[in-house]
Amino acid sequence: MNEEVETSLLVIVLDTNPAQRLLRERTHNLTQCLESVIAFANSHLMLKSANRLAMLACHSRSTEFLFPPPPAAFGTQAAMLRQVDGQYELFTHVEKTIRQSLQQLLMRDTKSEPVGSACESLLAGALAMALCYIHRLEQDLSSGRNMNSRILVVTGSADSASQYMSYMNVFFTAQKQNVTLDVCSMEQDMSLLQQGCDITGGLYLRIPQLQGLLQYLLWVFLPEPPIRKKLVLPPPVKVDYRAACFCHRELIDIGFVCSVCLSIFCKFSPICTTCHTVFRSPGPLPIKPKKRKIKLN
């Protein structure tokens, strides 16, 4: 047993928020996404028998584990473990469990009354749950075994500023725990998640067409992080790390930072609105007297 098998844990976060434009316009897209992701998940399991998988569905109001199923539901699932079409039982199990859990999640959605118009995906929360799950598995890991963990986000929504702090916490935790964050964006450019990918050393890919989703997933995201260095993969995107000013919350290139409380402003104001420190205005730049042209004749 000299050969040490390194486990690779893949946690997939699938955005199933009905507010995504992709789903609103064509509900069949969800089926396609789901099928692609399941196929991708099974490919991951197929690579090594030690590989592990988890999958979360991120909805507008809740996030739930699709796989592995919650322990309560496990009893009913076990009966279904029968070979179908010569497919490996584990794959069948993964496929069926995920489908069923997501179906249940969607069915439950109508029963609970809609709350307000908050319809953004709770991606940060889903990421946090994924991190917790990874942490738990790492704790349970028997000594002498290695596990590399990563989170793959498959989403069609834009990133929301209201979850900014949660995002940042998640990113830095992931970095601290050596968890790679990959993002496969199906529609929007997500500058926040780009930062997360950059910090954790993951890949960010915005796919140009949904049709080839499975192809993109297999090509770019299937190899586990330690192997990626050896492959020719899309280069990291230039990440926009600009800060937002406190006054208008707009991204600024050059701003004024209060030396006392480190608040950021896009315009100079003599009194910092956060800590009320009074600053002297930087006087007008001395204007040089214009040189008169000397005629040379």
Added chain:
Amino acid sequence: MTTSSEDVLLQVGQVRYKKGDGTLYVMNERLAWMMDHRDTVSVSHRYTDIKTQKISPEGKPKIQLQVCLHDGSSSTFHFVNRLGQGAQVKDRDDVKELLQQLLQKFKCEINKELEEKNRLLSENPSLLQLYRDLVMTHVISSEEFWSQHALQYMQKHQSQKQDIGVSGAFLADIKPQTDGCNGLKYNLTADIIECIFKTYPAVRKKHLEYVPHKLTESEFWTKFFQSHYFHRDRINAGNKDLFTECAKLDDQELKKDISAGIEDPLVDITSFEDKTLDEGYGTGGDRSCGIQSGNIVHQNMIKRFNQHSIMVLKACQQNTLCHSGSERLEQSGVPEKQASQSNESSPGCSDHLHTAKKLRIQEKLVYDDLESDSKMQHQGTELSLSRVERYLHGPMPGSCEDVLSEDDMHAVTTRLQREAESWCSVSRPQPTALVNPAAAVSALGELTPGGALMKGFEEESLAQLVPADLERELKNLYMSLCELLRHFWTSFPPTTPTLEAKAVRMHEALHRFHSARLKPFEDRVLREFSPLSQHLTSHLNQMLNSAYRKFATWQQRKMQALR
């Protein structure tokens, strides 16, 4: 061409040069020859340009003198005195003798300069490279290079050297070498000598007294190392010595130091000792008497060590008046004998000592910055933040997320549910291919190098395509060009005539560089590394072009102003 200030040291008539008769002049700084009945000098060599002189061998019919120049050319003078060969030889020898003296004088000067330049070049590889690129390709002249581009190196050389401290082990570091026959050889560097002088001022005094007049430098040092003074511990006898006096002086110094005691209470280890009052009730303090009764050789040794330490520390304090605690602590290693005497300091000055001690301790205990800081906190306002939540916000949510009405949301949800119903039905239609071939191929196309998603990959690989030597060459090109450009831009705005001249000159140099260095490089790259083509030099060209543009506009303005 001859200026009146130049003295003619020797004038020899009837000298033939290139089949013309004339007069040879040996002047202060150059050798000149003038044709008869002309008033212009046709041959003139500066002595600094002359490498050597040669004479025709004895017995040859022609009496000649040849001067070879540094640039490889030479001139031959034929002495044709009508008075016969004897006079010719005499003429020639006169010139030769004088020339020899003069050349010697100038050679020294020129050699020093050359050596200096050589040293600078060998010490600064980047300067050497610059020299190679700019001077050897005739982009700029050698003089210009030394006067302008190497200026900072020359100046750096002239900067003041920092005074080094004295190492405690400097005497031990002089490793004598045995020469095989019972003798020792000491290698003394200027640094070591300086150290000895600093540590033993008495030796310096002796050195001043003796060296040039009574002894030579090496004799002095031989005596020093042979002397009883240096080997005091090993040889006890012998007193007729140059340095006996030194020893006496040193002893006096030491005594003075001991009696002065240690003024710093923090390093005075005797005061650290616990003193009980029950034995003698504080009157009998001289416990060190018991320890003193050791071997006299040991005592001498310890005394010597202490003295050495004191001297080394003093040497450090002489030029830097700061006394850091660490140095003092070293001194605190000075034990027993000295310490015991510091106890006996007279009670008269104890008051003064007391305040000094207090001050010293105060100095160690009180920190200015801490003090003022705590005061500040009492006076200053506390940080009161309002609207803390602003720290927690990211940028404004983008305009993209259009708000859905509840109905819409509901409709989408129901549709999704309908979609989901089909997932788990047993009679689920066999899934069609998840990816159709066309989509897969296009996705692969995008992900292979050169595809739409692989932008930026090419630029990275450019670095791998450039071989090391090419990279080095490019680096050199950059260095040279930047140097030239730097000088070009410093001449702007050209307010004075010298600056104007410099701008013109640098502009020409840039052009020369362009044609002599950049163009060949570009051609080579194009020939050998065609995929790189213009990528590598595009920035260089850009810099050059902006300089050319600046020059052109300046010239244009000047013309307009003139009109």
